[in-house]
Amino acid sequence: MPNKKGFSELFAVIAALETKNEVERFFSDLATPAELEAFAERWRIARMLDAGERSYREIAAITGASTTTVGRVARFLREEKHQGYRLMLDRLS
Structure with missing residues (x-):
């Protein structure tokens, strides 16, 4: 992975999402x-x-x-x- 720190932070944020609704909201903004x-x-x-x-x-x-x-x-x-x-x-x- 080219930017390990950036990926690590992103993956930590994704792991912190608690509900399907939160995942949908975050990914709708992100992607x-x-x-x-x-x-x-x-x-x-x-x-x-x-x-x-x-x-x-x-x-x-x-x-x-x-x-x-x-x-x-x-x-x-x-x-x-x-x-x-x-x-x-x-x-x-």
Whole structure:
């Protein structure tokens, strides 16, 4: 991460949010509608990949995402060290 201090402060603020309403309010100020759409799209892709019922091309067609985006989400879901998608998929299951 390029700016560890800035990211650390941002992540601390996000962790301090207590309700879904607070999260919605904060992210509505923080991100543009297009950025929020991209986040939502990636999360939807992660859920579909985790279900394992569709190909990358099918997921791309359903979500409107590129197959590159689907592949990137798949890589982070399965291979990258952060495992943030996995953390939340497991927590919400």
